[in-house]
Amino acid sequence: MTKPIPILLDGDPGHDDAMAWMLAQSSPLLEIRGVTSVCGNQTIEKTTYNAQRVMTLLGIDAPLAKGRTGPLIAEHMAAPSVHGESGLDGPVLPEPAVFPVDLPACALMAKVLEESPEPVTLVPTGPLTNVASLLLTRPDLKGKIAGISMMGGGVTHGNWTPAAEFNILVDPEAADLVFRSGVPITMAGLDVTEKALVFPEDFETIRALDNPVASVVADWLEFFYGFHRKLGYAGAPVHDAVAVAALIAPELFHMEEMYVAVETQGTYCRGATIGDRYHLSDHAPNARVILDLDREGFVGLLTKAAASYS
Numbered sequence: 001m002t003k004p005i006p007i008l009l010d011g012d013p014g015h016d017d018a019m020a021w022m023l024a025q026s027s028p029l030l031e032i033r034g035v036t037s038v039c040g041n042q043t044i045e046k047t048t049y050n051a052q053r054v055m056t057l058l059g060i061d062a063p064l065a066k067g068r069t070g071p072l073i074a075e076h077m078a079a080p081s082v083h084g085e086s087g088l089d090g091p092v093l094p095e096p097a098v099f100p101v102d103l104p105a106c107a108l109m110a111k112v113l114e115e116s117p118e119p120v121t122l123v124p125t126g127p128l129t130n131v132a133s134l135l136l137t138r139p140d141l142k143g144k145i146a147g148i149s150m151m152g153g154g155v156t157h158g159n160w161t162p163a164a165e166f167n168i169l170v171d172p173e174a175a176d177l178v179f180r181s182g183v184p185i186t187m188a189g190l191d192v193t194e195k196a197l198v199f200p201e202d203f204e205t206i207r208a209l210d211n212p213v214a215s216v217v218a219d220w221l222e223f224f225y226g227f228h229r230k231l232g233y234a235g236a237p238v239h240d241a242v243a244v245a246a247l248i249a250p251e252l253f254h255m256e257e258m259y260v261a262v263e264t265q266g267t268y269c270r271g272a273t274i275g276d277r278y279h280l281s282d283h284a285p286n287a288r289v290i291l292d293l294d295r296e297g298f299v300g301l302l303t304k305a306a307a308s309y310s
């Protein structure tokens, strides 16, 4: 059997972050070495509490550390319209049996990288604040990062402004630093994640698995779909799970290498990720951008992951 890929989860759970973590925890191909919370869809207090509850529900046995209180430079903006006031509204979750260690998120990341004999893959599914803080404070550890499989951006459009996707818009300076770092990036942006749809009939398949995690996942999907249905989506786009699925089953995805720049200025385009799809600039590619997926295969992965808790 091949050795599992060591990963660090970094997110702002969040319904789709939570489902991404469910997928990671259930896969024998991945080994979660640490978890960090980031200020994103809600305040750092709320996303950390949600991380604690999600880790408790899923039985993730890894150190958790709390992220910075805000983006590197920008003012924080939350997304209560998508995830609710708690940041993870919907089903009742267990009270935490997991508590943050006494280290800032970037210090836990550094510790995990230092202690790991092999390079570790980062899986950020929120703003890139913690990853940028790691690169700023410990540039010497860059070589210990195998790659970054992240959800954020989009090379054709945004979802929080016409040009910018939420995770990148919350902390564009952090994203800019990460994309210019030279660390290999796999970018699951809106180009693919808006097609990573779980349809209402799929919710019922997951609910019918009839285990405590599957029931919560079905409720999360219902809740998440509630917001997206009003925008015309045919299902719940489980954005963040694509960043994990791309590690487990890359054959389900169509990826193209290109240079991606992050716009930090601009009257209309702050937070946009500009993908040089036709290699028009002098820049060598810095990212593998995921553009398409086998939707049924993706839903199959999520369903299998939920079934593993039976």
Ligand code: BDR
Binding pocket: 014, 015, 016, 017, 041, 079, 082, 125, 126, 151, 159, 165, 166, 167, 239, 240
């Ligand atoms: C991203 O924003 C958050 O609301 C989701 O969890 C996802 O990470 C999608 O734009």
Ligand code: CA
Binding pocket: 011, 012, 013, 014, 016, 017, 040, 041, 125, 126, 240
């Ligand atoms: Ca997220």
